[in-house]
Amino acid sequence: MRPFAAIAAFSGLFSSCLLVCAESTKDFTPPQAFKNVNLVRNTNLEKGYAREIINVVVENVDSEPRSSYYLAVPTELFDKVGGLEVRDKKAPEKDRFAVDSVLVESSSNSQYFVIDFPEPLAPKAQITLGISYYILNALSPRPATIEQSEKQFLSYSFSAYTPSAYPTVTQKTKLKLPSMNVPDYTVTSGLKSGEDPERLGTTYTYGPYDTSKVAPGTNYPVTVRYEFTKPVITASLLERDLEVSHWGGNLATEERYWLRNNGSALKNHFSRVEWTVSNYQQMPSVSIRELRVPLKPGAVDPYFIDDIGNVSTSRYRPGKLPARDASLELRPRYPVFGGWNYSFRIGWNDQLSSFLRKVSGGASDSYVLKVPFIEGPKVPEGIQYEHVVVRVILPEGARNVRYEVVDKATSNGLPNTDNIKASVTPHKTFMDTLGRTALTLTVENLSDEARDAQILVSYEYSLWDSMRKPVTITAGLLTVFVAAWAIGNVDVAIKKR
């Protein structure tokens, strides 16, 4: 665990920490300072989004030490990349590398992320990079419309040559598909001797190719189409509020989802008869039928509502302290088929004591809050979040708010802290005078892998701050009584008493 970035904000003031390196250059080509000695790309398509891990051995071919490695991404995918994380494969316990995006003219075929090595790479030296990210909305249903109980197929297109800014000596791509039913896949010709791709179960391997002669940026389109028996769950927006109450000893969580199923749309309309029959026979369906949200043990008062009230079709299995998770089973009002939307909100309460620690020693009345970055449904098909807003609402009068993301040796699904927009604003509610301190974190393109990520929020909060509300209310009531007494004593009669 290590502090990545810390924002210090004086109460009510907002300080941005986002630094986007916006170099807009025409016909930009990265300086050819590196060479990819060996590149292995693992693409995992088992979920509703594409997960890629690229392990690449990079060698400095320049005459002087270099530290900026450019990662090429096709332009049409650039806005869909999320959770980009780069590490030194040989030393995974070390920090992530800093990553910035470079904006190139949009007509260009590739856009770039620039990876900064902490220490420049000496000439002829090599480094092994582990680059992991996921691509949202990269899987398209083919055919786009199906019958209600038909099978759903997704197709994924990519280049057999991994996009790169530098020449690559050898490379291969491993595809992990969710099912054996793969009606279409591109068979390459002339890229290598022998069968390409090689199939082993649900794993398809393209390559290895010797591409030392191939110019960087060469595209060899490959498409796979495979059966996907589950819905493609996409949240176009997730708003998550965590409200800390010292008086109540309570951590209240509310999450608002705008869900969509990006799978194949219905060719004809929804047929209830067919649905009832297939439900009766317990046939699998590509609609969102149920979502399970695991909650922390000890979570109480869960609710599941949408714009028009309580959704009665939910069940809650309470957990048991200290170990057994609670589970909230949500069943949307209707099965959400491809192209349909469903928005709802869920919420629950937790005991604050399992999330908040008072920092002993040092400055008095300093607290540290450790909460998950996102929770939400845990489903085998995964969920992609296009836009996530997490708001941590601290008690009224909390000062010196800092946050950091708890980092582990493996990916936690979150992008670098630079790509998390943070702001501190006041939030007025429940008879506040100053307003509570709300820390808002905004992330684009996230997947449910970020469920494992935890954030630490530290703040200062004094005894007087906690007494502010009772004092204010007492003073307010006193004012009312005094005013009533004073007005009652005013004699406004016209005639004499």
Added chain:
Amino acid sequence: MAESPADVLLKGSSGRTSRGLLRIIILATIAAAAVSSRLFSVIRFESIIHEFDPWFNFRATKYLIENGFYSFWDWFDDRTWHPLGRVTGGTLYPGLMVTSGVIYHILRFLTIPVDIRNICVLLAPAFSGLTAFAMYLLTCEMTASPSAGLLAAAFMGITPGYISRSVAGSYDNEAIAIFLLVFTFFLWIKAVKNGSIMWGALTALFYGYMVSAWGGYVFITNLIPLHVFVLLCMGRYSPRLYISYTTWYALGTLASMQIPFVGFLPIRNSDHMSALGVFGLLQLVAFAEFVRGFIPGKQFQRLLTASIVIVAGVAVVGLTALSMSGVIAPWSGRFYSLWDTGYAKIHIPIIASVSEHQPTAWPAFFFDLNFLIWLFPAGVYMCFRDLKDEHVFVIIYSVLASYFAGVMVRLMLTLTPIVCVAAAIALSSIIDTYVFASEGPSPQSTASDENSSSEGLRSTRGPNVGISSYLSKIIMTSSVVVYLLMFVAHCTWVTSNAYSSPSVVLASRLPDGSQFIIDDYREAYYWLRQNTPQNAKIMSWWDYGYQIGGMADRPTLVDNNTWNNTHIATVGKAMSSREEVSYPILRQHDVDYVLVVFGGLLGYSGDDINKFLWMVRIAEGIWPDEVKERDFFTARGEYRVDDQATPAMRDSLMYKMSYHNFQNLFQHGQAMDRVRNSRLPADTPQLSTLDEAFTSENWIIRIYKVKDLDNLGRDHISATAFDRGHKKKRATKKKGPRVLRTE
């Protein structure tokens, strides 16, 4: 005798304060009971808006708090009555929405984040607490007995006649209107008693609030003049009466004219003429009283007779002329239906089709008022005993409201307050007689009586009033207590079982006794809200218009406002005609989806097939040649949906939409309609111009998508026939010239 602590508390000056405190505590408890007995539905289901009209009020309230008061005032709603729209701001009573808007903004000012839905849901219970308090004030004006007011407040708090319209979630105009009604009457009585301009002005103020809140304000507009008129006829003219009435009429009329929906009605509509007439009469009487002071009696008599004849003549001629020329609007249809219960059925089927406009069945009186209904005449009789001005009011109110409650079920609501007053007067005098006035004359007073009255006749001595027998005291008080307990039990039972269902959410029991919630309405409405374009037009029968507007947030063709009978008849015609006739109607009105309610799977009796005859009747009122009610009955006069159903029935769009695909859920030939208990034809009706888009879990709501024009230019019937693989019969081949489609 040593003073007990209770005596210290209840007697003397400290007694007065402690009695006052006690009274406040009792009133607060009554208010709490009134509120909590209305929360059944919130506890059983959730905080949700009930039924139909409240959904519109809720939507309007949301519009008010989102867009501010002025744009609410000028609100033109293009999402209802497509394509006509509705001048909503000018055709509603804004009092309810403004009240919750004000409460919302006060809470916002105190930074208490209460959802507007919760304010709307809990407004009616909160105001029922206030009604109980207003009832206490009103009854205290009627009688000297201290217990009557508290009893009346308690009755008002829990009587089902009022609860029926004010449970949590029933966010309708009546929610605040009954409080305003009772409070306005209290202020009026106060004004008449004191002859004070202040009370008169306050009456006018609350009358104005009442006008802004409920169309039932006409009841006040007519009752107060009637009270004055009766008092004048009884020869009880007094300056007090003059001051209070003129103040109320002048200010109240001005206040009521501020509401756009009311506008100039108070001076142009016949419903309001009695108030104006009594106002004029009162001026004449006051003038006559004034003149009487200057002219000797005999001449005054002659003058009076002459002027009465002249004034009456002028008034009759003038009124006739104004009515003929149309300056004064004739009586409204709803008003006629109050006098002739058959009127609506013949002339305005749309009013008659609403169940709450039906005449009241007599058990309903007992159901809604329990033992109050037989205490009511006793209370009215007691008002006759000391006939002060305010008692005249009670008597008039009782007579009028009893009649109206007999004519229309919903007017039970206006009867309830006066029943509570009268019953409380009667019951409190029983209690006073049997509990308090029971101590026989004490020895000292008897002695002094003997001394003072020894010279007079026995009969003129202070009468020895009161019941001294303990047995009769115990019997009477215990029976009263038993009746009160039964009343409370009855009220709770009625509230819990009859009046606490949101009707949006239905509940049933599973075999193991656990509650099973049938949430089909919201399932379908939410599907519409999430998965159809924002401007998709939904056609349904008008009952569901407000709910679709509120929950699905989609434009509708007709809704519960029912201001345009022709438009409703158009929908009725589309529902009751063959597809060939309906489809052009649907196209012309831009309809994207058609929604029907079907209870056949579950046995839900409030579905569209059962309402279908009203659609037919209303359509027949406009197109008597095209839609005929007779066609929907079999030769033997039965309304059937099975094999015996008439061709008109089986070809109607409503029938087809209700039963489309339903047969496929059962084994062949086994399809049962559980509402009408009839076995359906083996084959499912064929729909060719609509596609089934969504059907809710228990089939209660079925939504159909209107097909676009056929790509190949065929009509839909032949297109569907082609799709099903039927060959076109040679014989039907037309040989005429080809005609371009016109649409």
